Amino acid sequence: MIKRILFLLVFILHFTTLQASIVVLNGLTHFYKVENGQVYKGKVTLQNTGNMAQNVKIFLQDFSYRADGTTYYTAPHTNEKSNTDWIKLNTNLISLKAKERTEVYFEINVPDKIAQSGTYWSVIIVEPVEDIKPSNDNPGINITSVVRYAIQVITNYDTENVKPSLKFESVKIEKEGQQRIVKVGIANNGNLYCRPTANIEIYHRKTGEKVGTFSSMTMALLPNTSKSFNIDISKILPDKYNAVIIATDEDENAFALNVELEVKND
Missing domain, CATH: 2.60.40.10 (Immunoglobulins)
Structure with missing residues (x-):
């Protein structure tokens, strides 16, 4: 008699939710009334409230949303009213020690010529960087979820006579x-x-x-x-x-x- 042994391999994903340790202290929406050819300065104040060091990525994206609840974070220049080309960040990666606070600076360089009056915008994404590491205690993989922030940078150009529709x-x-x-x-x-x-x-x-x-x-x-x-x-x-x-x-x-x-x- 031939004995057949069936080995059932079960892969278990252990989902570990990490409570966000990075917080934005000075608001998620920054407004600027801008003029042609001018330079405006801004900053994003961050703090690591956790007990471990944390790396953080900072980058620009376009942003929009619809009434059905969907939100879109897309590459720069996806939105025709994007101001991503106007914004220069002073860094794209920082490392914060436990409880440390820092400021990320940016400049808004308004073009000399803008085709249309109105609102231009984008978002600065602040995203903690987490490593995916194998677990020594449990089979499978530990997957860490993180919370990222989107800080809107809204610039209004020559809007005195512009009406909403x-x-x-x-x-x-x-x-x-x-x-x-x-x-x-x-x-x-x-x-x-x-x-x-x-x-x-x-x-x-x-x-x-x-x-x-x-x-x-x-x-x-x-x-x-x-x-x-x-x-x-x-x-x-x-x-x-x-x-x-x-x-x-x-x-x-x-x-x-x-x-x-x-x-x-x-």
Whole structure:
């Protein structure tokens, strides 16, 4: 009798999550009002809050996002409104001792000629460098996850007479736990960074009676991006309604949309 022995090889990946030890101390968004041919200086303040030394990469990427929740970090020059060519970092790699704090400096060299007024931007990526090492205690590989930061560098050029152009992409009602949410997709089709708020005025369809006004959080919108502005309407009873959605930016520029809403009893 031939005995067959089946060897089952099981490869186990041990995922070890490393709590981020690098923190950014001076904010994740830096704004500059710029002029042709001028040089502007900035800095990113970092600290290693951990108990071990940490290497950190610093580099530039383009950045955008959509209302469906996707975020894109792409190579420089992917975005036609990228300012990556304007920015020069003083280093691309640093090593921080435990508890050490340091500053990474950058310069913004604005071109002598810029074709179009508006907002130009990119992000400085701060990424801890972690080695993938074999484990002596367990079979397989230890995979370490790290948290990286994206610091927006937003430059506004000749924007005094530039107005935002907001477009409503979608309106839908969704249930989230015990809340009923109107999700309004708003795109910034203009050339100017802005911070709109979405408001909805709801009227009973049969009587025309106004039943309430509700608002979203204020959120930032870069040019050629979109976000979902969520409005809680949990207080509205199930029925059919007419509504006016108004998106208003910080300068009181307003964009309106008439919609029909049906709040279902679900």
